[in-house]
Amino acid sequence: MLYLWVKALHVISIIAWMAGMLYLPRLFVYHCAAPVGSPQSETFKVMERRLLKAIINPAMIASFVFGIWLLVLEPGWFQQGWLHAKLTFVVGLLAVHGMLAKARKTFEADRNTRSATYYRVINEVPTVLMIGIVIFVIVKPF
Numbered sequence: 197m198l199y200l201w202v203k204a205l206h207v208i209s210i211i212a213w214m215a216g217m218l219y220l221p222r223l224f225v226y227h228c229a230a231p232v233g234s235p236q237s238e239t240f241k242v243m244e245r246r247l248l249k250a251i252i253n254p255a256m257i258a259s260f261v262f263g264i265w266l267l268v269l270e271p272g273w274f275q276q277g278w279l280h281a282k283l284t285f286v287v288g289l290l291a292v293h294g295m296l297a298k299a300r301k302t303f304e305a306d307r308n309t310r311s312a313t314y315y316r317v318i319n320e321v322p323t324v325l326m327i328g329i330v331i332f333v334i335v336k337p338f
């Protein structure tokens with residue numbers, strides 16, 4: 197029973213983490229079109245900071261806490277290939293998270309040099325990783 201409650205909290209945290217990871221690059225796409233110093237640009241900065249600090253970062257930490265807790269309750273999962281594959285993709289998600297956090301800082305300092313197209317492409321990476329992770333945990337193909 198505890199296991200199922202922890203799993204529910206894990207999935208809830210993942211939904212919040214992924215929602216933020218998919219929305220933040222979208223904000224960057226629109227931010228690219230806002231002239232430096234404009235009211236729109238300043239509003240995007242506030243939205244990006246709050247999204248990262250109030251949602252994405254805490255949700256990522258909660259996902260890890262509950263995910264690791266599941267492994268403590270069911271250490272047998274460590275022997276399974278799907279978990280290794282999943283954790284490899286999770287490392288990819290962490291890398292995207294780090295890139296987005298860095299990009300937010302460059303926008304905040306009005307020093308972004310990347311194009312809207314770049315952020316459109318980056319937007320697809322967490323989607324692809326998330327699809328792989330969900331297939332690994334639900335289908336457990338290996």
Ligand code: HEM
Nearest residue numbers: 207210259260263264266267273286289326329330333334
């Ligand atoms: C440190 C990171 C993580 C660890 C250690 C971890 C570990 C686990 C474990 C042990 C389970 C239970 C599997 C089962 O009962 O069949 C689970 C379930 C799940 N995980 Fe993670 N996870 C992590 C991150 C993630 C991420 C980043 C995602 C998605 C983007 C994710 C999505 C899911 C989903 C959807 C389930 C539910 C599967 C089901 O309903 O049976 N996890 N996770």
